[in-house]
Amino acid sequence: MLTLTHTTSDNPDFRSLIVLLDQDLAIRDGEEHAFYAQFNKIDSIKHVIMAYVDGKAAGCGAIKQYADGVAEVKRMFVHPDFRGQGIAKSILAGLEAWAKELKYKATILETGTKQPEAIALYRSSGYRQIPNYGQYAGVVNSLCFEKVLEQ
Numbered sequence: 001m002l003t004l005t006h007t008t009s010d011n012p013d014f015r016s017l018i019v020l021l022d023q024d025l026a027i028r029d030g031e032e033h034a035f036y037a038q039f040n041k042i043d044s045i046k047h048v049i050m051a052y053v054d055g056k057a058a059g060c061g062a063i064k065q066y067a068d069g070v071a072e073v074k075r076m077f078v079h080p081d082f083r084g085q086g087i088a089k090s091i092l093a094g095l096e097a098w099a100k101e102l103k104y105k106a107t108i109l110e111t112g113t114k115q116p117e118a119i120a121l122y123r124s125s126g127y128r129q130i131p132n133y134g135q136y137a138g139v140v141n142s143l144c145f146e147k148v149l150e151q
Helices: 012-037 085-100 116-125
Strands: 002-007 049-052 056-067 069-077 106-112 128-130 142-146
Touching: 002 085, 012 049, 012 056, 012 069, 049 069, 049 085, 049 128, 069 085, 085 106, 085 116, 106 116, 116 142
Parallel strands: 069 106
Antiparallel strands: 002 049, 049 056, 056 069, 106 142, 128 142
């Protein structure tokens, strides 16, 4: 049974999954990993969703303010043992609902061209590709997306 829980970046299950996420990204990103890693610090993230399946930490995601009215989706990950069950889609929907509760009007995110599963998830969830924003502007292997949240 899937359960979603609101928490913070202090959650030990979240921190454990982030270690696995960073290991996966280091392999996918190769030499570019250090560039991306500097933007993925998890200190003081106040809005984290943890997904549990039968009490086991299965996945996570977070949002943080990017600009007035805009939340950035960060640190999306599903443990390999739980992939293919729609957990990432549930986490993302939960993050969007939470963002709406917090009065955000849109969510944005960055993902890498070497993460086809993530790209497919975001497109199938109603995200549209936008020009790379902020620190990702001009970065060839980054793709940025946005979703306007219905109020």
